[in-house]
Amino acid sequence: MAIKINTDRGDIKISNNVLIKIIANVARGCYGVVGLTPAGGGKVLDPNNISSLAKGVKVKAEAKKLVIDLHIATMYGMNMSTISKSIRSSVKYQIEHFMGIEIGAFNIHVQTVQIDE
Numbered sequence: 001m002a003i004k005i006n007t008d009r010g011d012i013k014i015s016n017n018v019l020i021k022i023i024a025n026v027a028r029g030c031y032g033v034v035g036l037t038p039a040g041g042g043k044v045l046d047p048n049n050i051s052s053l054a055k056g057v058k059v060k061a062e063a064k065k066l067v068i069d070l071h072i073a074t075m076y077g078m079n080m081s082t083i084s085k086s087i088r089s090s091v092k093y094q095i096e097h098f099m100g101i102e103i104g105a106f107n108i109h110v111q112t113v114q115i116d117e
Helices: 016-028 080-099
Strands: 002-007 010-015 033-036 057-062 065-075 102-114
Touching: 002 016, 002 057, 002 065, 010 016, 016 033, 016 057, 016 065, 016 080, 065 080, 080 102
Parallel strands: 065 102
Antiparallel strands: 002 010, 033 065, 057 065
């Protein structure tokens, strides 16, 4: 499946897998993020498996903008608000500047907190 967005410059058609990979890699690079998780929670997903990552990132187009739902695991003791702001800022920059697509809504769901013993 692909996202199709009509812009003033023409139509853009981008594979969901491309968007998922970009969003997942940017989010995983943010401090405090352990990885992505399935929407219902559970173990951290394999970052090298696109079908696995698709369980933690949902992307759709609405009114020429992307709507993103991202499910993550964080480290214990980290400020979740700060982590979410960092993810939102980083992903928004990469998608809007790299691909020229505006983000409408970006929902971040903290599904799991990892405690290192």
